[in-house]
Amino acid sequence: MRRARLCLAGALALGGCSGTPLGYMSGSGSESGDILQRIAWGFSAIAVVVTLIILLLIGAAIGVSIRRARREPGAAVARETGGLSFIYWGVGLSMPVLIAMAVWNFIATRAVAEAPAAPGLTVEVTGHRWWWEIRYRDPGQPDHVITTANQLVIPTGVPVRIDLTSGDVIHDFWVPKLGPKMDMIPGRTNVTWLEARDAGSYRGQCAEYCGLEHARMAFEVTALASPAFARWMAAERAPATLSDTRGQQLFMARCAACHTVRGTGAAGIYGPDLTHFASRPTIAAGLLPNSVAARERWLAETQAVKPGALMPQVELGDADRHAVVRYLGSLQ
Amino acid sequence: MSTSFDEAALASGDGSSRPVDPSPPLSPNPPDIAQRLEVAWGESPGLKGWFGSVDHKVIGIRYLFTAFLFLVVGGCEALVMRIQLARPDATVLTPEQYNQLFSMHGVTMIFLYALPILSGFSNFLWPLMLGSRDMAFPRLNALSYWLFLAAGIFLYLSFPFGAAPDGGWFAYVPNTASEFSPGLNIDVYCLGLIFLGISTTVGSANFVVTLLRMRAPGMSINRLPIIVWGTLTASVANLFAVPAVSLACLFLWFDRNLGTHFFEVSGGGQPLLWQHLFWIFGHPWVYAIVLPAMGMVSDALPVHCRRPLVGYTLVAMATVATMVVGFGVWLHHMFATGVPTLALSFFSAASFVIAIPSAVSVFAWIATIWTGRARITVPFLFFTSVILLFVIGGVSGVMTASLVLDWQLTDTYFIVAHLHYVLIGINLFAVVGAVYHWFPKMSGRMMDERLGRWVFGLMFIGFNLAFLPMHWLGLAGMPRRVWTYGADMGFSTTNMIVTIGAFLFAFGLLLFFINIWRGARAGRVAGPNPWDGPTLEWAIASPPPVYNFAVIPLVASRHPLWEDRLGDTDERSLFAEGFLLDQGKETLAVTPLDGEPDVILKMPGDSWLPFALSISLMPLFVGLLMHSVALAAIGALAALIILILWFAPHPATVQDEAVRVYG
């Protein structure tokens, strides 16, 4: 028990300033995240204190009891008075603590759950097994939908409304350092909102069991200052350029049935949109970094890297695979 | 009337020939009457006696045995999962294997271990504590056990075919709809739970009627042991809650096999309907699997503190209040589903409120220790640890009751930590303590105290080493139900610690089973009342005769065997005088509230029917699973025939019998 407590303390200490990528006890990047962080620390502290008090009470009770037993040996059975006061005091002291926690809870709930009056940006995120489809509606041209995958880019300081749904089973959208989680349920649109305060990269994770690779369904939220966000939006809006490389030819033949690259003839809807694939920080829904080696590995051993993924093992010779990877690298 | 209590005997715990309690049992058992009662109540010879036994003690021990077996199986599933999770990116298991294991771990522990183990204790103890000779419906009792075994076998038959349920124990649609779970896995789940639900329902009905009718005269409602309150509350709750999950499973099976669309979005169905139906069962269920265990602590801890429980009435009322409020909190399992925040806030408030009756029990136990004379026996150690582990589980539960904080905590390892603290901390630790406490009554022998302390130490340290760090893992963001995690997530070291703790805990449990085995073979003879307990079960021999009480006692207080020493009432319970119901297999029925004698009940003898009915339901469920109309029809027909035989009226003559009184 003591050993476990030391481990706990040590782990917390080692957590450092931003903690773990998915942790919400530190490194918050938004006001909601701050509120959640404070209540997490506060309630944890109350929990630890209450546990320690009870531990002390139990220890004291055993001590008092043994002492009385030693004083009066034999088969003595007696009903000592004063027991009920423990219950009255215990429950009586617990109630204000519970009420205080409940009030804190309701205040924080209101602050976190209440959407701002006018979101500056609306993004639709659709969960699939096991990747994230992210669609921006171009404010200038509402019929224009800019589709990307596995990376949610948002401007800092702007409340972003996120419309969540699912294309198959129930998933859950969760960016611990920015806000609370919200289920993505097919046939229904749930709304959540994020407002990043600090620019940076925040990790998200699916938080509802959705089948084989629920564990590997992560994503990145990239918060950019408004000018940088506008630049990213402009780049994203632009289609990919057509070229005549072997890589593109192979892509059209072997990958276009499932993937879309705007500006080419690839218009598959089964897998993630790859139009600006090379500009993303990770691939395979947060599983691998977006490096040349990782792209090679992903194409060469898809099922070994993410067993059960719906992307099949595509048979390519080494030279062909290098060509496709080169082409993918050109999709900035 | 105190028994001669031998402290040293407890400590030595070896197979010494002198029983711990050498005095004869308080409830008389004259040889001529005993012989007549043996003839009436004794087990039939041969296979009929084994398969057809309706003795509540036999059924209770069978429940314990089978539930412990499922505990071991579920525990092995967990250990394999822990091996996979000990290191990041491990490939010990494939995702499909991991998903089947964690789903079956949940189903096994929650359905096949947690309630049946408490049913086993209740089955064994209730008539003994209530001063009766059997449960209200002995054949129904046997049926509930055989159905439980059959349903467990049905669920586990899927394993050799690699088709174990893999949608989690909660089986959310649409992941478990036929489109995304096309194999038989989820059909096994649906039909298995419906199958098991029959067992739970008949068992619960049996408990409720037993409580209302089958008590000794004078055992009024305010003299019942708390385990009786706990199991009664749980049984009433199950009668309301189990139909919800059976209905949900039926709807899911229809959706998957008959093309209905209760949950199918494309047909206008609602995925959230499943969650509502499931959790309106699920939450009362988790209280049903801890309240009887808390009752066992409330009954047995005072014995080792040498004083009655502090605040009996408050604890009894808190038990019922917990269950009632427990029906009003189910949406706290769905806080993240997008249900409007105002509605969720009501359930968040109710989830805070439900902590209060739990606090009553905790402080009652602490008060009992503080104002008692503690005897540091192994049961005492386990029951005391229940208090601490309950509180840890309770405070983490209060954290999750908070709507906004739960939006971070839910679906992370924090919830895994919370649920294991409440389920293992309250249910398993209380059960192990209860085994040490009542094993002498069940088998007539003591379990070794020294080995017991080792068991306690290993279990306590192992459990906390395994589950305390999980709180941190949850706060660090590790999601649930993941077959692996990345090396850069920061979870690696803690997961290794958790795995080590899990194995330590398992080793402790192994020693526990060895302790049981050794105790049964060569433990010290116990005698009727080795712990000097106050309630009626300690007034008869260990193990009890098949008819429990030769002379039905008359009860005058909550602690019949301590009345002399407590001295708070002049009334005395009577053992040497009472109803002598020996004209056949008879016992007494009383009025529900005050416990006044009402009628004499003729009890059924051993019967093949419960076993046969369970067997006949197997082809029905397997036929439904495999879409074999012939097989299902055979099973249904056989079940119908057996039911007709069961309910066939006997030519019974209602007589006005002259009641014989002993003494």
Place this chain on the structure above:
Amino acid sequence: MKTAGIAAIALAAAALGASASGWIVAHVAQGRRDGVVPTNIGYQGPASVALGDIAGAAVPGGAIDMPNPYGTSPQAIADGKRLYQAMNCAGCHGYDGGGNMGPALNDAYWRYGGAPAQIYKTIYEGRPQGMPAWGHALPADQLWKITAYVSSLGGGVDPKDAVAALRGDRPPSTDVKAQPNAAEGGSAVEGQ
């Protein structure tokens, strides 16, 4: 009573061991089935089908009677259904394969053969008058999954009947479901 207990424990342990080994074996077998990536279906013939050589029956080494490596695995059928919809097969063949612009896939009539390997070849190579060639766009295991789904729609032919079932096309006005095929000893006349 004690012997009964020991016997029960031994039985339970044996059952547990058998169950566990059965589960492991079943998973290994399933893994071998699911992980199969057949790169060569044994077809060594020309890439196009000569008119009159229905479904490549005259091609040596065509392996026309090979079974679907996925068998009737429900997972493969479910995956195949999803691919059928995602690749817009339904656009020509209708949802549930009832036929629309393209022929029905749920009846017993197959212009180019209804055995698994024949369906595979049809999808792989494309066919005259509109069926696109998917062989380069989708890998072999996905094609087999779509094949499994199509075979499950009601008209699939057993692999061993592949050659016997070569009966060509039927005019759409005929009640297609009622006519048996040659392998079942029907008496319907070919080429009406």
